[in-house]
Amino acid sequence: MTTSDTSGRLDEAFERLHISGPEFRGWLSNHAPMVVESLAVHGQAGAVHRWLDLYSDRLEEFPTPVERVTDANWHEALGDPRRAADWIDHFTRAVAERPWRAVLAEWWPRLLPGLYGAATHPVIRVGHAVRALRTEETGPRLTELAHALGYWAARHHPVTGVETLPGAGTPGRSLDTVPPVETAETGFLGRLAAVRALPRWADDVTDPDTARARLVELVRAATHRYATHGHGEETMLVHAATAPNAVLRTLDALPRELWAPSLHAAWTASAAVTAMYAPDEPVDYVPPARLTAEEVVERALAHGDEHVIKLTDTALDVGDERALAAALRAVELSDPLV
Structure with a gap:
């Protein structure tokens, strides 16, 4: 169930949002x-x-620039959240000067190791921007891709030193073997630093078409799993499905x-x-009704929570009853936007 917005409202919303920063209250996306x-x-x-009006108290002013990002200094600016405005300016110039697919192809392998920054929200934002551009290339959509890539570059955060454990044949069974972290940390980066070992899955895949097929399997398994495991943390566990789905949405815009x-990064x-x-x-979990x-x-939409809407979006991409049940589970678990 996908449609093309011919009303212009999406572009209007992007224009409305691009005067705001990528975060609020210091670090929330x-x-x-x-x-x-x-x-x-x-x-x-x-x-x-109407939804934006409800969310508007979370929109903060665009951040202050520090120093222009260039081909000579981008390495030192990577992963510096103070440089968000600089990075957004860099990508705004880039997509104005070159085809957006060329910009994406150049920067995707540079940014991919830092997929985990800002709780994976930057890559998710990139996935949405790419889907919008693949429907129609407009100025506001190009600007949105620039904001998304700039946010990713500013919050770039690699993960290293994680031991590889035996996995299982399917993504669902491999997710079942993931050892939980043991830490008193509550923040995302603190908990991420406590991840010591993860099971391998599909790490031998090199063929592009097989990689796509495995990514589809991963998104389906992670979405289904939310229905039975989402109560562990109703907000953060959404990203176990939406982050790999953002990567999946971007594949066709990338070199094979x-x-x-x-x-591998999505897994x-x-x-x-x-x-x-x-x-x-x-x-x-059995949903209250078949819808x-x-x-x-x-x-x-009636619930309004941003993570509920985004998980529902991914569930519709998966398209089966178990995925829709996961979306309804998110409605039940999450606090509504008021």
Whole structure:
């Protein structure tokens, strides 16, 4: 269930949002660009501005520039959140001067090792921006890609030193073998630093088409798993599904030689989030009703929480009843946007 927004509301929303920064309250991610794109894709463009009005207290002013990012100094600016405005300016210039696919192909392998920064929100934002551009190339959508890539560069955060454990044949069974972290830390980066070991899965895949197929499997498994494990942390566990789905959405805009590395990074991100927030035990979950995809979207919109809407968006990509059940589980577990 996807539609093309011909009303112009998505571009209006992007223009409205691009005077705001990528974060608020010091480190929380601005989810609005991702949500409005999701709503527009699923036939809810008419609700975009109403939802933004509810979310507007989380929009903060665009950050202050520090120093221009150049070909000579970008390495030192990578991963510096103080440089968010500089990075966004860099990519705004880049997509104005060159085709956006060329910019993406150049920077994707540079940014991919830092997929985990800002709780994977930057790569998720990139995935939404790419989907919007693949539907229609407009100025606001190009600017949105620049903001998304700039946010990723500013929050770039690699993960190293993680031991590899035996995995299983499927992504679902491999996620079941992920050892939970043991830490008193509550923040994302503190918990991420406590991830010591993750099971291998699909690490021998090198063929691009096989990588795509495995990524589809991973997104499906992680989405299904939310229905039975989302109570471990109803917000953060959403990203075990939405982060790899953002990578999947971007594949067709990338050179094929980048597909297998993208799969491997997506698996590590999904497994790491699983390790950080897994509940002690799963629960059986039966949704309260069998609803159509359109009805699930309407429930997510009525609830309003940004993570609920984004998981619903991914669930609709997966497209089966278990995925829709996961979206309804997120509605039940999460606090509504008021």
